[in-house]
Amino acid sequence: MRHAEVLVIGAGPAGIAAATAAAENGCKVIVLDDNVTAGGQIWRGATVSSANTQDAAKHRAMERLQRSGAQVLNGRSVFSAEASGTVQTLQETTSGSVVEQFHFEKLVLATGARERFLPFPGWTLPGVFGAGGLQALVKGGYSVAGKKIVVAGTGPLLLAVAAHLAEDGAVISSVLEQATFAKLAPFAASLWTHPAKLVQGARFRGKLWKTPYRAGCWVIEAIAGSGQTLEAVRVTDGTRTWTEPCDLLACGYHLVPNTEIAALLGCTFRESFVQIDSAQRTSLPNVFCAGEPAGIAGLEAALVQGEIAGLACAGCSHASLQRRAAAERAFGDRMEKAFALRAELRSLPRPDTIVCRCEDVPFARLQGHQGWTDAKLQTRCGMGPCQGRICGPAIEQLLGWRPVSIRQPLFPVPLQAFCFPDASENNTTEID
Structure with missing residues (x-):
């Protein structure tokens, strides 16, 4: 202790x-x-x-x-x-x-x-990453040099990720933001009260001056090639649909x-x-x-x-910091309003689209249940290693269910760690 x-x-x-x-x-x-x-x-x-x-x-x-x-x-x-x-x-x-x-x-x-992930057909394909997840992999040594990447989802993170990937040699074919320009315009105008954020955003956009930034657009399907890896994504603006070839998709719906x-x-x-x-x-x-x-x-x-x-x-005393804290909270409120998820995203999954990746639960198996507890008992949704951290926010968006309880341990812990603290590696492996 x-x-x-x-x-x-x-x-x-x-x-x-x-x-x-x-x-x-x-x-x-x-x-x-x-x-x-x-x-x-x-x-x-x-x-x-x-x-x-x-x-x-x-x-x-x-x-x-x-x-x-x-x-x-x-x-x-x-x-x-x-x-x-x-x-x-x-x-x-x-x-x-x-x-x-x-x-x-x-x-x-x-x-x-x-990151918040929303399931859509093909989102489990090799080559589909979370936006921040891909950036973290690149920081850890994963090479994206010369690879064509579509960055999609919502939130300020998209532009930052795209700019950093471009710095590492990626070819950013487009940035797809699901929020409309009408939603984004008031938020962008408010950045005049946060000059540092405005400069940062302008710097990111400057690094992507050749890349289309499409508001009001979102990915509806990731398409596999002959090797069952990502080959293209299908995109819509709610009116028309088109296909964009890519090697990787970085997709995240805010935080x-x-x-x-x-x-x-x-x-x-x-x-x-x-x-x-x-x-x-x-x-x-x-x-x-x-x-x-x-x-x-x-x-x-x-x-x-x-x-x-x-x-x-x-x-x-922290009184001198309160005005600054209030200004940042107001910024967060404006950001939440600007990047609110559109209703159309709830219809992305098909019946066979996997929602819970840990337990391989498709969207169809969640239909007809009364809520999280009922679905977990009948399908094991949310009971895998991630303990609902990935599928939980997605299901909340899709079906309106929220987790009803949190229990310890918060993630799987080997029994050996409690019972045999001095065990050898062989015993550890055997017990696990």
């Missing part, structure tokens, strides 16, 4: 900001993250040496975190949490799986978000907050997000939340919310 005055779950921008603020003000801080390095999705692989001055915000944040004295423990996946003050993690090592326990006085949830730990602890929710006050405090007095689980609003919102949460944990 390790003890922390402030325990931060998640080492993305929000978690980094929270840990730094709390540690700089005298708290003993431990940060847990399931990745091998800090940074989360947006600052993936961030270290002081890798955070070069081309990304000034990342560079400053990593340097401050290192100087603050906060202890960052990577490779720890939280699978259990108790509001009484205990968290359990799983760490995979060369000698096996290790379970660790952490006790906290105050807890900051900075668990970020994941879904990672709120499983908050639900497990018993935090109160506001629709899909954790309910917080001006200090980022949840309904539990010793639990705080920052970043996407409290509302999808981007990097700047995550940073300011994380700093507020860290200061609040340390008992310090």
Whole structure:
């Protein structure tokens, strides 16, 4: 059992900001993250040496975190949490799986978000990726040089992903945004109050000046070639339909907050997000939340919310940050309205389209059930390794069902990690 005055779950921008603020003000801080390095999705692989001055915000944040004295423990996946003050993690090592326990006085949830995927015919084909997932693979060494890529879905992430893929040598044939120009125009106009975001968006678009950006368009089918890999996508604007050849499809429908730990602890929710006050405090007095689980609003919102949460944990004033935090929340509200999913996306799956990829459950088998619980009992939908993280948001969009409960462990944990902590690799494999 390790003890922390402030325990931060998640080492993305929000978690980094929270840990730094709390540690700089005298708290003993431990940060847990399931990745091998800090940074989360947006600052993936961030270290002081890798955070070069081309990304000034990342560079400053990593340097401050290192100087603050906060202890960052990577490779720890939280699978259990108790509001009484205990968290359990799983760490995979060369000698096996290790379970660790952490006790906290105050807890900051900075668990970020994941992509929302909507099933359509062919979405399980080799060559079809999540937009952010493909970007992460490229950062990890996957080559897209010379490959023709269609980027589709919704949200500001599409333009950023397309620009980064183009920098890595990909040929972006088109960017398909399901929201219409009529929805996007007010949001784009509001960026004048956020000049940094406006400059960033203009820079991304400048890198794609030869690439068509088609609003009000979406992919309705991924088409396989002779080798059963992606060959083209079928696209519609609601009036006409056409086919675009491509080697890869990067498709994601904005973001879904990672709120499983908050639900497990018993935090109160506001629709899909954790309910917080001006200090980022949840309904539990010793639990705080920052970043996407409290509302999808981007990097700047995550940073300011994380700093507020860290200061609040340390008992310090955060009044000077409230105006900035309110402006970022307003930006997030405008973004949510602009990129709201259109009703036509609910009709994308055919009866034989796989919805739950873990358990191979087609859309037809979900018809006639009363909700999540009934469907799980009859089809095992949502009961695979991802525990509904992929199919859950999709089914909520398609059928209006929402998960009714969250149970620990939050993901599969080897029995060996509990019963035989000193077992050899052979025993570990045999037990698993």
